[in-house]
Amino acid sequence: MKQRDIELLSSYLDGQLSPSDSARLETRLLTDPDLRSVLRDLRGARSLLRQLPLRKAPRNFRLTPKMVGRNPPLPRAYPAFRFTSALATILLFITLGLNFLRPQLASAPPAFGMGGGGAPDTFAAESAPATEAPAATEAPAVQEPSVAMAPMPTQTVPAQEDTARAVVETPAEKSGATANGIGGGPQEQQPQVPGAAPFVPPLWQWLLAGLALLSAFVMALMRQLSINRWRRK
Amino acid sequence: MNELALISDAQKGDLDAFNTLVLHYQDGVFNTALRILGDEDLAADAAQDAFISAFKSINTFRGGSFKAWLMRTVTNACYDELRRQKRRPTTPLEPDTDDGEEMDSPRWLADPGMTPDQKAEADELEHAIQHCLNNLPVEFKTVVVMADLQGMDYTEVAVAVRVPVGTIKSRLARARLRLRECLQGFSELLPAVFRLEEESTA
Numbered sequence: 001m002k003q004r005d006i007e008l009l010s011s012y013l014d015g016q017l018s019p020s021d022s023a024r025l026e027t028r029l030l031t032d033p034d035l036r037s038v039l040r041d042l043r044g045a046r047s048l049l050r051q052l053p054l055r056k057a058p059r060n061f062r063l064t065p066k067m068v069g070r071n072p073p074l075p076r077a078y079p080a081f082r083f084t085s086a087l088a089t090i091l092l093f094i095t096l097g098l099n100f101l102r103p104q105l106a107s108a109p110p111a112f113g114m115g116g117g118g119a120p121d122t123f124a125a126e127s128a129p130a131t132e133a134p135a136a137t138e139a140p141a142v143q144e145p146s147v148a149m150a151p152m153p154t155q156t157v158p159a160q161e162d163t164a165r166a167v168v169e170t171p172a173e174k175s176g177a178t179a180n181g182i183g184g185g186p187q188e189q190q191p192q193v194p195g196a197a198p199f200v201p202p203l204w205q206w207l208l209a210g211l212a213l214l215s216a217f218v219m220a221l222m223r224q225l226s227i228n229r230w231r232r233k
Numbered sequence: 234m235n236e237l238a239l240i241s242d243a244q245k246g247d248l249d250a251f252n253t254l255v256l257h258y259q260d261g262v263f264n265t266a267l268r269i270l271g272d273e274d275l276a277a278d279a280a281q282d283a284f285i286s287a288f289k290s291i292n293t294f295r296g297g298s299f300k301a302w303l304m305r306t307v308t309n310a311c312y313d314e315l316r317r318q319k320r321r322p323t324t325p326l327e328p329d330t331d332d333g334e335e336m337d338s339p340r341w342l343a344d345p346g347m348t349p350d351q352k353a354e355a356d357e358l359e360h361a362i363q364h365c366l367n368n369l370p371v372e373f374k375t376v377v378v379m380a381d382l383q384g385m386d387y388t389e390v391a392v393a394v395r396v397p398v399g400t401i402k403s404r405l406a407r408a409r410l411r412l413r414e415c416l417q418g419f420s421e422l423l424p425a426v427f428r429l430e431e432e433s434t435a
Contacts, residue, residue, distance in 0.1 A: 003403070010406035014380070016387055042406070045413040049381035052362055057263040058277050061284050062252045068288055070248075 001038055009039045013046055065230070072230035075222050085215030092208040095200035102198050236299060243291050251288050258300065259284075261383055262307045268378040269311040271367045279314050283307035297392060301385065304393040308375055315371060358419075365415035373408035380405050 011017050012025050029035050065072075234257060242250035262283055266276035283306045294302050366374055372394075379390045380401075387405075391398045 003407075006410060007402050007406040010409055011387075011402050014387070014405075016402070038410070041413040042409045045409040045416065046381055048358075048362060048416060049377065049412070050384075052268075052359060052382060054260060054382075055264055055267060055273075057259045057280070058273060061255050061259045061262070061281050063248060063255065063284055063288055065248060067281075067285055068248065 010042055013043055072226040074226050078222050081215045081219045085212050088208045088212035095205050099198040099200055255284050258303055265307050265378055265383060266311050268366055268382055269374055270314060271363055275314055279310040283310040298389050301389040301392040304379060361419035365412050368415055369408055369411060373404050376401055376404040377408040
C-alpha cells in the first residue's frame with residue numbers, strides 16, 4: 001500500500017478530501033479489497049481513540065497572581081519608609097563603628113605631635129620583647145641611667161619585671177630622644193582617658209535604631225494590609 | 234462565554250478574564266497533556282505550566298483559533314517535560330506485577346454507572362490505547378491526540394503544531410495505522426465490532 005493512498009484514506013475518513021477526490025477514492029474502494037481493508041483499520045483506530053473517555057482535570061488550573069509573578073500594589077509611602085529604614089540602619093552602623101574606633105583614634109595623635117617619633121619605636125620594642133628581655137637581664141647596670149630617665153608615675157614600688165620592661169623600653173626612648181632632641185618618655189607614659197567622649201552620643205544611636213525598627217515595622221504592616229486587601233478583591 | 238472579549242481583557246492584564254478561559258479549556262488541555270505524556274501528575278503540571286505560559290504570552294495571540302493557540306502552548310510544555318525526562322530518566326514508583334509489568338493503578342475515570350467488570354474492561358482498553366500511544370513518536374502522538382481526541386480539524390492542528398496541513402495529513406495517517414497495528418495485540422480487549430472486522434479481514 002502506497003503512503004499516498006493511506007493519507008487519502010485517512011483524510012477521507014475525516015471528510016477532508018475534495019468532492020472529486022472523494023468520488024475517485026470511492027470508485028477505487030469498490031474494486032480494491034486491500035484499500036477497503038486499510039480503510040477499516042484506520043476507521044477502527046480512529047473510533048477507538050475517539051471513544052477514550054475525556055478525563056476531568058484533577059484540580060483547578062486557575063492562575064493566582066503569585067503564579068504569574070504579580071505582587072500586591074503597595075502604598076505610595078512605602079518606598080519612603082524603605083529608604084528611611086535603610087538610611088537609619090546604615091547611619092547606625094557608621095556611628096557604632098566610629099564610636100568603636102574612637103579610643104584607638106584618640107591614642108594616635110602622638111604620632112603627629114611633638115615627640116611622636118618615640119611611638120613607633122615603642123611598638124617595635126613591644127613587638128619583640130622576648131629577644132630584647134635577655135639583653136636587659138644580661139646588662140642591667142648599663143641601662144640604669146635610662147631607668148632614671150623613664151618616669152613611672154603610677155607605680156610607687158617597681159617590681160623586678162617592671163624594671164626589666166622599663167629597661168627594654170629605654171633604648172627606644174633613647175633613640176626617640178636622640179632623634180627629636182626631646183625625651184619621648186613622658187608622652188609614652190601619658191595615661192589615656194578611659195571615658196573618652198564618643199563621636200556620636202548614644203542617644204543618637206538609640207534614635208537611629210528606633211527609627212530603623214519603626215520604619216521596618218510600618219513597612220511590614222503596609223505590606224500585610226495590602227496583601228489582605230488584594231486577596232479580598 | 235464571549236471568548237474574544239475575555240481574550241481582549243486578558244491581554245490587558247485581567248487575570249479573572251483569563252481564569253474564565255482556563256475553566257473552559259482546562260479539561261481539554263489536561264487530556265491532551267495526559268495522552269502525550271501518559272502520566273496524570275506530569276500532565277497536571279504541564280497543563281498548569283501551559284496556562285501560566287499562555288497568560289504571560291497572551292499578547293502574542295493575534296486572532297484565529299484560541300484553542301489551537303492554547304494547544305500549541307500545552308504541546309510545548311509537554312515537549313519540555315519529555316526533554317527533561319530524556320535528560321534525567323526516572324524510575325516509576327508504581328509496583329511491578331509478578332510478570333515485571335508495571336501495575337496499573339485503578340484510577341481511570343469511567344462512567345460511575347458501570348459495573349465493576351465493565352469498568353475493569355474499560356480501564357484495560359484505555360490502558361492498552363495509552364500503551365500504544367506511548368509507543369508512537371511524539372510528533373505522531375501529538376497530531377493524533379489533537380485530531381482524534383480533541384476533535385480539532387487539520388488547520389487547527391497545523392496551527393498548534395506549526396507544520397503544514399500536508400504534514401498533518403501524513404502524520405495522522407501513519408499514526409492511525411501504527412495504532413491499529415499495535416492495538417491488534419490487545420484484540421481480546423477490543424469491542425466486539427472491531428474484533429469482527431478483524432476476523433473478516435483475516
